[in-house]
Amino acid sequence: MLILGSITGLQAGAIIGLPPVLNFGSPEVKARIVPEVFSGKKFICLAISEAFAGSDVMGLKTTAKKTEDGKHWIVTGTKKWITNGQYVNAVIPLLRAP
Numbered sequence: 374m375l376i377l378g379s380i381t382g383l384q385a386g387a388i389i390g391l392p393p394v395l396n397f398g399s400p401e402v403k404a405r406i407v408p409e410v411f412s413g414k415k416f417i418c419l420a421i422s423e424a425f426a427g428s429d430v431m432g433l434k435t436t437a438k439k440t441e442d443g444k445h446w447i448v449t450g451t452k453k454w455i456t457n458g459q460y461v462n463a464v465i466p467l468l469r470a471p
């Protein structure tokens with residue numbers, strides 16, 4: 374049970390966090406994130422749940438808006454109950470964007 378818990382704790386973030394990167398990430402993002410996560414050097418998480426929405430993803434309130442120069446995203450809101458969220462190097466969030 375201890376081993377299962379440890380493996381789950383270490384890998385769960387990657388198991389649910391990497392598929393969006395592999396399927397939708399740009400070549401640059403994939404090259405930066407995927408090898409380091411697979412080698413165990415870096416950790417990743419998938420951040421969907423919020424205090425206001427879990428199963429009901431249509432209820433998500435966290436938003437993403439591009440800056441005027443189009444170079445960055447401003448994220449406003451909160452995420453909660455995110456496996457590995459406290460120490461990851463990369464967060465894959467589900468957000469509302471215009």
Ligand SMILES: Cc1cc2nc3c(=O)[nH]c(=O)nc-3n(C[C@H](O)[C@H](O)[C@H](O)COP(=O)(O)OP(=O)(O)OC[C@H]3O[C@@H](n4cnc5c(N)ncnc54)[C@H](O)[C@@H]3O)c2cc1C
Pocket residue numbers: 386418419420421422425426427428429453454455456457
């Ligand atoms: C150990 C753990 C790790 C987690 N890790 C992550 C993570 O890495 N990333 C992340 O984003 N989230 C994570 N979560 C959050 C998890 O995904 C949510 O708890 C889950 O989506 C349920 O949401 P909720 O807690 O808001 O419950 P609710 O969505 O409020 O559901 C409560 C109850 O209502 C039922 N219910 C909900 N909607 C309906 C419906 N339409 N019809 C019928 N019944 C319904 C549910 O089946 C459930 O029994 C984690 C949770 C736990 C416990």
